[in-house]
Amino acid sequence: MNRIRFDPAAKLNLVFWGDPQISPVETGRVQRFTAACNAVRDAQGRADAVLIAGDIAEFGREAEYTAVAGCLKAAAGNADAIVCCTGNHDVRIRPYKSQLRRFRAFLCDVPKAPMCPYDRYYFSTEIGGYPLIVMGADRNSFESAYIGKTQLSFVEAELQKAQAEGKPAFVLNHQPLNRTNGLPVTWEGRGSWRGGVGMQSQKLRDILTSHGHVFYLTGHLHYGVSGFSVENSGRLHMLAAPSVGCANHGPNGVLGQGFVLSLYEDKLVGTAYDFVNAAPLPPAVPNASFEIRLN
Ligand SMILES: [Fe+2]
Ligand SMILES: [Fe+2]
Known part of the structure; x- marks a missing residue:
């Protein structure tokens, strides 16, 4: 039987989806997500956290979140934390404040999930002693994410703390920075400005590049693991996960893809998996495995 492998020698083992x-419009998604969560449960070794980079539910409906929380109970059996941020699909068609209440109720239902505050989606937490900043849109928008000044200042202050402690920091957000991770190709080439954070992208980039090593973990693209999945800019390391539920576009259309990230003192090692079958992606796939040095 294939099994996902978490390295007991690593300082951190993360599942990144x-x-x-x-x-309900495509039942294959919940089937794939169920299989992926079961693969984490049945893995060799233990995960410190499962990180899910947004678009948890297609329409932000209560029943959709109930289904996701149900699947995650299996993964939580072999992970110390389950961390979810919001994506544009979670927030875009609902009144902002009532959807925030619904998302908090969902997080209450997910075992081992750190909670966002009552009035905003963004917050910070720690995974195995390493800082994790969870971002989220400050108002509704259909495709990009409006990141307000207060949130940008929050991210900056948290990264300053991490730098003072000499630790790499993880930032979980739904959208990649504009024109990174293969955009616009990875957004099917539609509109050179589309597929990224949007108007605040440059401000966020300036903050992310002004501190120590930062792993900026995103989703949104629904693009299979490829040469675009990892982009480094100095000490900023931008990792874009494919969709674990939906079909992915690009040359690599394996269903149920995601990463295992293992952090060591001097490097981060990524391994791409077909989580439905708990099998590593073939080595011929670019970034099927990768290493980022932290010197
Ligand atoms: Fe999505
Ligand atoms: Fe999205």
Whole structure:
């Protein structure tokens, strides 16, 4: 039987998924997500956290979140935390404040999930002693994410703390920075400005590049693991996860894709998996395995 492998010698083992986007309009998504969560449960070794980079539910409906929380109970049996951020699908068609209440109720239902505050989606937490900043849109928008000044200042202050402690930081957000991770190709080439954070992208980039090593973990693209999945800019390391639930476009259309990230003192090692079958992606796939040095 294939099994996902978490390295007991690593300081951190993370599962990194994008876009479960569970929906009654395509039952395959929940089947794939169920299989992926079961693969984490049955893995060799233990995960410190499962990180899900938004678009949890296609329409942001209560029943969709109930289904996701149900699947995650299996993964939580072999992970110390389950961390979810919101994506544009979670927030875009609902009144902002009532959807925030619904998302908090969902997080209450997910075992071992750190909670966002009552009035905003963004917050910070720690995974195995390493800082994790969870971002989220400050108002509704259909495709990009409006990131307000207060949130940008929050991210900056948290990264300053991490730098003072000499630790790499993880930032979980739904959208990649504009024109990174293969955009616009990875957004099917539609509109050179589309597929990224949007108007605040440059401000966020300036903050992310002004501190120590930062792993910026995103989803949104629904693009199979490829040469675009990893982009480094100095000490900023931008990792874009494919969708674990939906079909992915690009040359690699394996269903149920995602990453295992293992952090060591001097490097981060990524391994791409077909989580439905708990099998590593073939080595011929670019970034099927990768290493980022932290010197
Ligand atoms: Fe999505
Ligand atoms: Fe999205």
